[in-house]
Amino acid sequence: DVKVTQSSRYLVKRTGEKVFLECVQDMDHENMFWYRQDPGLGLRLIYFSYDVKMKEKGDIPEGYSVSREKKERFSLILESASTNQTSMYLCASNTIRGGNQPQHFGDGTRLSIL
Amino acid sequence: AQSVTQPDIHITVSEGASLELRCNYSYGATPYLFWYVQSPGQGLQLLLKYFSGDTLVQGIKGFEAEFKRSQSSFNLRKPSVHWSDAAEYFCAVGGTTSGTYKYIFGTGTRLKVLA
Numbered sequence: 001d002v003k004v005t006q007s008s009r010y011l012v013k014r015t016g017e018k019v020f021l022e023c024v025q026d027m028d029h030e031n032m033f034w035y036r037q038d039p040g041l042g043l044r045l046i047y048f049s050y051d052v053k054m055k056e057k058g059d060i061p062e063g064y065s066v067s068r069e070k071k072e073r074f075s076l077i078l079e080s081a082s083t084n085q086t087s088m089y090l091c092a093s094n095t096i097r098g099g100n101q102p103q104h105f106g107d108g109t110r111l112s113i114l
Numbered sequence: 115a116q117s118v119t120q121p122d123i124h125i126t127v128s129e130g131a132s133l134e135l136r137c138n139y140s141y142g143a144t145p146y147l148f149w150y151v152q153s154p155g156q157g158l159q160l161l162l163k164y165f166s167g168d169t170l171v172q173g174i175k176g177f178e179a180e181f182k183r184s185q186s187s188f189n190l191r192k193p194s195v196h197w198s199d200a201a202e203y204f205c206a207v208g209g210t211t212s213g214t215y216k217y218i219f220g221t222g223t224r225l226k227v228l229a
Contacts, residue, residue: 004157033217040123042204042221043158058216090157102148103206103217105157 002027006091006106014114019078021109023091030096032074033103034058034066037088049074081113116141118207120220127195128228135190135223137205146208147188148217149179153201161203164188175199200227 007022025032031050035043045058047066055066063085067075074093078085088110092103119138127133139145146165150158162173169181179190188205205220 009155040221043219045216048216092158102160102163103158105150105159107157108155110155 002029002093002104004091004093004104004106006089006109008109009107010110010112012112012114013078013081015081015083017078017081017113019081019111019113021076021078021089021091021111023074023076023093023106024072025074025093025104026072027093027095027104028071029093029104030071031094032068033092033094034064034074034076035090035092036060037090037108043090046076083113085111086113087111116207116218118205118218118220120203120205120223122223123221124224124226126226126228129197130194133190133192133195133199133225135203135205135225137188137190137220138186139188139205139207139218140186141207141218147179147181148206148208149173149177149188149190150204150206151175151201152204152222158204161190195225195227197227197229200225 004025013019033048034046044060049055049068065077088108090108091106094101094103117140148163149161152158161177162171164171164181172178177192202222202224204222206217208217
């Protein structure tokens with residue numbers, strides 16, 4: 001079974017801090033994604049990566065950056081956290097072997113910026 | 115423009131009643147279609163997927179969905195709802211074109227089940 005693990009379920013940080021959210025998948029998937037989930041807005045794509053050291057902006061990349069140094073790990077970075085970045089963050093991965101396959105999700109990180 | 119619409123934000127049904135959650139999509143190419151479920155405090159779990167072939171697809175937990183190309187719809191159904199089905203449900207569309215990595219998610223339908 002595919003496992004996508006997010007390092008923290010709950011995180012509380014202060015305005016202006018640099019925040020790292022970590023995600024690891026164990027299925028050798030090429031693609032990894034970071035989403036933000038807010039009530040009534042569904043899932044919005046922040047960034048995705050289709051290979052090591054490769055990244056593409058999603059729909060709402062402002063205020064975020066990412067790092068993918070190893071295939072299994074995809075990090076989301078809030079360079080200077082702000083209160084409007086309080087949200088649920090979901091990491092996902094999938095493979096394109098055999099066509100575009102379903103995404104597998106982690107349990108999410110609920111981030112509060114005070 | 116590519117989009118996914120789930121017109122019902124909230125749905126309430128009684129336990130044992132049938133369920134249908136609506137999903138309409140707009141997509142320029144042949145889509146891959148998915149339904150996910152999210153229990154409180156959890157990530158999204160795949161219920162079922164449609165890639166091609168039979169337009170009625172079976173998923174986990176007794177769910178099924180029917181792809182109707184003429185209506186651009188992919189509605190989720192269950193003949194008899196259980197209290198444990200209370201959750202939020204998301205419809206999503208993905209590309210079949212090589213190199214198309216992005217998925218588009220609907221805004222979700224929250225299901226409440228009455229005992």
